[in-house]
Amino acid sequence: xHIVQFLEDIQxxxxxxxxxxxxxxxxxxxxxxxxxxxFSISSAxxxxxxKKNQDxxxxxxxxxxxxxxxxxxxxxxxxxxxxxNYRIPDDVVSEITKNLKHIEQAKFGFAxxxxxxxxxxxxxxxxxxxxxxxxxQGEEDIIGSVKKVWQSAFSDRALVYLKTKSIPLVEVxxxxxxxxxxxxxxxxxxxxxxxxxxxxxxxxxxxxxGLGNTLVSGEIIPDTFVLTKRPLGVIQQVLGDKExxxxxxxxxxxITDTPEEKRSKFTLEDQALFDxxxxxxxxxxxxxxxxDIEWCIKPDxxxxxxxxxxxxxxxxxxxxxx
Amino acid sequence: MCPAASLRKDGIxxxxxxxxxSLRLTAEGELRYVTTMKEVIQLLKEGADGKxxxxxxxxxxxxxxxxxxxxxxxxxxxxxxxHLAIVTREFEIPALMGTKIESPEELDRKYVMIKPEEGxxxxxxxxxxxxxxx
Numbered sequence: 336x337h338i339v340q341f342l343e344d345i346q347x348x349x350x351x352x353x354x355x356x357x358x359x360x361x362x363x364x365x366x367x368x369x370x371x372x373x374f375s376i377s378s379a380x381x382x383x384x385x386k387k388n389q390d391x392x393x394x395x396x397x398x399x400x401x402x403x404x405x406x407x408x409x410x411x412x413x414x415x416x417x418x419x420n421y422r423i424p425d426d427v428v429s430e431i432t433k434n435l436k437h438i439e440q441a442k443f444g445f446a447x448x449x450x451x452x453x454x455x456x457x458x459x460x461x462x463x464x465x466x467x468x469x470x471x472q473g474e475e476d477i478i479g480s481v482k483k484v485w486q487s488a489f490s491d492r493a494l495v496y497l498k499t500k501s502i503p504l505v506e507v508x509x510x511x512x513x514x515x516x517x518x519x520x521x522x523x524x525x526x527x528x529x530x531x532x533x534x535x536x537x538x539x540x541x542x543x544x545g546l547g548n549t550l551v552s553g554e555i556i557p558d559t560f561v562l563t564k565r566p567l568g569v570i571q572q573v574l575g576d577k578e579x580x581x582x583x584x585x586x587x588x589x590i591t592d593t594p595e596e597k598r599s600k601f602t603l604e605d606q607a608l609f610d611x612x613x614x615x616x617x618x619x620x621x622x623x624x625x626x627d628i629e630w631c632i633k634p635d636x637x638x639x640x641x642x643x644x645x646x647x648x649x650x651x652x653x654x655x656x657x
Numbered sequence: 658m659c660p661a662a663s664l665r666k667d668g669i670x671x672x673x674x675x676x677x678x679s680l681r682l683t684a685e686g687e688l689r690y691v692t693t694m695k696e697v698i699q700l701l702k703e704g705a706d707g708k709x710x711x712x713x714x715x716x717x718x719x720x721x722x723x724x725x726x727x728x729x730x731x732x733x734x735x736x737x738x739x740h741l742a743i744v745t746r747e748f749e750i751p752a753l754m755g756t757k758i759e760s761p762e763e764l765d766r767k768y769v770m771i772k773p774e775e776g777x778x779x780x781x782x783x784x785x786x787x788x789x790x791x
Contacts, residue, residue, distance in 0.1 A: 404698045404722050491694055496721035496744075524738030530746060531681055531737065531777045539777070541738035553714045553735030553742075556755035559677055561777060571776045573677065575736060575755065627743065648746035 338430045341374045341437075342514075352377045354450030354510040359622070359643050366621050368614070369639050371446070372438050373514030378452060380427050381485055381509045384418070391417045395504040398494055407498065411491040418486045423478060431481070432474050435513070443516035443583040444472040447480035451488055452508040453497075464493040465509070469548060470516050470588040477513065484511045517639050518583050519631035521602050522547030526646055527615045528625035529561060533649050535625055537570070538562045538612050542602040544593055545580040547629060547641070555579055558602050564616060567609045574601060611638060618643055625649060670770055670782035674731070674756035678771070678779030679742040682751040684709060684729030685770040688783075690761045694719045701726075709769055711761050712741070724748040729771045731781055733758050753779045 345353050345361035353361070357375040364370040385391055394414050398407055435445070449465035466487035468480040487493060488509040497504060523542030528535040543550045543557040550557045555578045561571040580593045603611070611630065619626050622643060629642040686707045691697055697719055700708065705723040711731045712720065720730065721744070730745050730752040737754060745752040753771050758764065758781075768784040 404701060408694065408698070492719040492721065495694075495719070499721045499725060526738070529777075530742075531678060539737060541736045550736070550738060551740055553732065553739035553754070556734055556757070557736050557738070559736055559777065573778070576757075578734075627738075648743070648749075 338377055338380055338427055339374050339434050340377065341434070342370065342372070345375060351452055351508065352379060352510065354378060354452050354508070355644060356448065356450035356642055357510055357512050358450075360512070360640070362621070363618065363640055363643060368618065369637060371514040371517055371639060371641065373445075373512055374434050374438075375450060376427070376431060376481060376511040376513070378450075378508035378510040380423075381488075381511075384421055384423075384485065388417060388421065395489070398489075398498070399503050399505070402498075404495055404498075407494050408491045411489060411494050414489045415486050418482060418489070421482065423482065428474075428478055431478065431513070435474070435477065438513075438515055441515040443518050443585065444470045445477060446512075446514045446516050447471050447477060447484055448512040448514065449484045449487060450510040450512045452510070453502055453506060464490070464496050466490075467548075469546065470583045470586070472586055481511050481513075485509050516583050517631055517633060517641075519546050519639075520544070520634055522550060522631040522641075523557065523602075523611075523629075524550060525611060525615045525628045525630060526625070527619040527628065528646055528649055530627075530646060530648060535649070536564050538564060538615055540603070540608060540611065541575075543575065543577045543580070544597055544602060545582045546588070547581075547631060548588075549579050549581050549590065551629065560603065560608055562608060562612050564612070567612055569605055569608060572601065574599070577602070607632075614638055614640070668768075668784045671785050672780050673764070673769075673783045674753070674758050674781040675774070676732075676753045676756040676779060676781070677737050677777050678773050679737055679746050679752040679754060680749070681773040682729075682749075683770065683772050684751050686728040686768070688731070688764050688767050688769045690765040691720075697723055709771065711758070711764060713761070714741075720744075724750065729753070731756055731758070731769075731771065733761065737777065751779070753781055756781060 342361045342364050353375040448467040471480045526539040529537035540560040541557040549555045556575040558575045559573040581590045625646045626643045686709045688709045690711045705726040707728050709729045732754045735754045770782040773779050
């Protein structure tokens with residue numbers, strides 16, 4: 336078993352080793368979609384850390400047994416401390432640093448992203464529970480960010496989410512994706528079905544200037560577009576405030592106020608929306624179900640796919656439907 | 658009569674904000690403005706059933722302990738692609754996103770209604786006594 340595996344080498348049955356995000360991105364890369372170069376650090380490294388550490392295992396068991404959320408919050412703090420103190424084995428560090436050198440043009444550093452085995456499933460999204468770190472440079476910071484991603488699997492909010500979903504903590508295995516950082520001009524989220532109405536004939540797109548972290552974290556109000564698939568057409572567009580813009584610089588991530596002329600302007604015109612929607616429909620067809628896709632547009636205008644996961648919520652709501 | 662208001666049995670509903678709605682569902686109940694996980698746990702202890710929670714940001718995924726009990730969520734920023742909108746849909750409750758509410762504290766403990774409007778839009782109404790409306 337490889338500790339580290341490049342995206343193009345990860346197979347569809349590698350879910351337990353590399354998690355939903357990496358497996359889905361690997362499939363898209365093999366199919367020819369434009370995906371940032373990178374590799375995954377196997378969840379086996381995370382599992383090894385858990386198994387090696389009896390205190391950590393004991394705390395996780397306590398969380399599984401507890402129904403007291405206040406107690407769980409306290410346990411989360413202890414778990415965070417144990418992972419923070421953990422020293423990643425030298426052979427793992429060496430394997431990571433060796434492979435980093437194979438990724439060229441990581442001018443803006445790396446995105447260090449969670450890819451948990453319970454993430455991006457058909458029934459559980461785990462959306463926003465684990466952390467990603469952007470524009471990470473240098474071996475020390477990259478290794479530190481890998482540990483932070485592991486910690487986020489057991490953050491207070493993740494623990495209570497997992498409890499609420501009745502997922503035992505022993506099932507949580509966290510792989511970590513390291514990908515080249517893309518200096519996006521525009522970023523967004525696309526649902527290849529209208530998640531508000533469950534209409535699979537429509538596409539819903541949110542977009543903003545710069546990187547998409549301010550969008551998915553909900554710090555800003557992005558532009559919203561609703562499109563029909565056949566024929567392609569825009570049926571609704573709502574201008575968002577796009578208060579802040581997140582941009583990568585050489586050594587860090589910078590968030591600035593969006594200039595007024597960009598706040599009052601839509602991020603995407605019709606043709607760009609149609610191009611994104613066409614790619615979305617191809618991904619939906621390849622993944623065999625409606626998808627929730629994170630994407631960005633590079634300075635050269637090329638569309639890059641950052642994540643694709645099944646939409647978990649398309650069944651008809653069971654009550655009070657308007 | 659208040660603008661955009663409709664008569665209710667024991668008061669009127671006044672529109673206080675608009676936004677994008679994550680599911681086309683109507684929800685009504687007592688609103689609680691929460692900003693920390695501790696406040697969420699406190700709400701869980703008090704009883705979150707049927708309540709509507711107002712939060713600052715759409716990445717606020719600390720609501721997990723109460724989401725199954727809530728009637729709805731209102732969020733000051735964010736949109737339909739925000740993590741909060743995705744997670745609330747998993748629990749089949751509507752989230753009204755990007756409402757730009759300026760004084761959230763003033764809505765705390767008020768009786769409110771989230772209502773779908775045209776397309777993906779929705780509105781938030783607060784119930785006011787008739788003598789408060791000029």
